[in-house]
Amino acid sequence: MIYLDNNATTRVAPEVFEAMQPYLTDFFGNPSSAHTLGRTMKQAVEQAREHVAKLIGADDMSEITFTSCGSESDNWAIRAALASQPGKKHIVTTRVEHEAVRNVCRQLETEGYEVTSLDVNASGELNLDALRDALRADTALVSVMLANNETGVLFPINDIGEIVRERSDALFHVDGVQAVGKIPIDLMNVDLFALSGHKLHAPQGIGALYIRKGVSLPSFIIGGAQEHGRRAGTSAVPNIVGLGAACKLAHEDDDHSRIRALRDRLENGILQQIPNTRVNGHPENRLPNTSNISFEYIEGQNILLHLDQLGICVSTGSACHSTTHESSPTLHAMNIPYTAAQGSIRFSLGRYNTDEDIETTLSVLPGIIEKLAAMSPYDQELHANT
């Protein structure tokens, strides 16, 4: 198998698995228990918290709260930020957010909130003047992603946070799920920051929310006093240890220049060998591992299936759209023409990809596209007109 779908999820790193193993066998206690076993578990949780804090540059490890996933972190951040400012009913976000933010905002509209969704340009970038204009005295929250899951395009969260502070007293939430472990994180102007373990070689089912010191949020899950009373529920110690180990690994062993070189080799090879291809998203201002390429006039789903038959895993836009034929909202917001958006494939690389993976993919893709192009009604129309 050649796995080029690392923005969907990642393989658990051997170092992470090794760190978790004792907590799935001998160390099975509850970290809230007062006995030695419980205290050992608690120590492991706190060590993991330290690794997470270090990777994202939090000032203090108490600013990290463990959750079950990125979606929970995003939901909690948004709902709790609004609950803590009951008089304010305005939210600013963007048109290209992940469903974990977009669908919450959509629901909030039905609950009486006004949501301003900022546009992006053809490269997927935000217009900061539009952000300035959108901020109001009753803006409770600004919620934007750091890295787009489909195109990898990065939003300048430092500048955005500065504008939010200058122009309003809204809280600033960043969905950092796709960025953590791939690029350095700067939390200087950020109040709330969501991350998810399974995007950086920790297991599925663990996430975290950074809550800046001084920001007080109501709990999302009510119950016991775990996580300093911020998030009830017995801690998922093996997963928490896994997230800590993954953060440590990402901090100590950053091989993103290698991954970027592989991504560029793949991308340039495709653009050179295959006609009617284009990269969606800003060529430089994006994650080093992501390449979203449109194979115009060809159905992306068909490309995915042909690659899958050869053991090559990719996705069409966001994995969440893989069962529908709607164009992805992100590509739609970028004004990518329908025939190109439908033919978009997201290649997302990771630490276990090799030169050979890229060469193999480049050796089979032109043949697949040639075959599908011959069957494409658009392509036949194109040739009939030339």
Ligand code: PLP
């Ligand atoms: N935010 C972004 C940008 C994502 O890409 C994802 C997952 O794909 C999420 C949030 C949700 O994270 P999780 O799958 O951990 O719930």
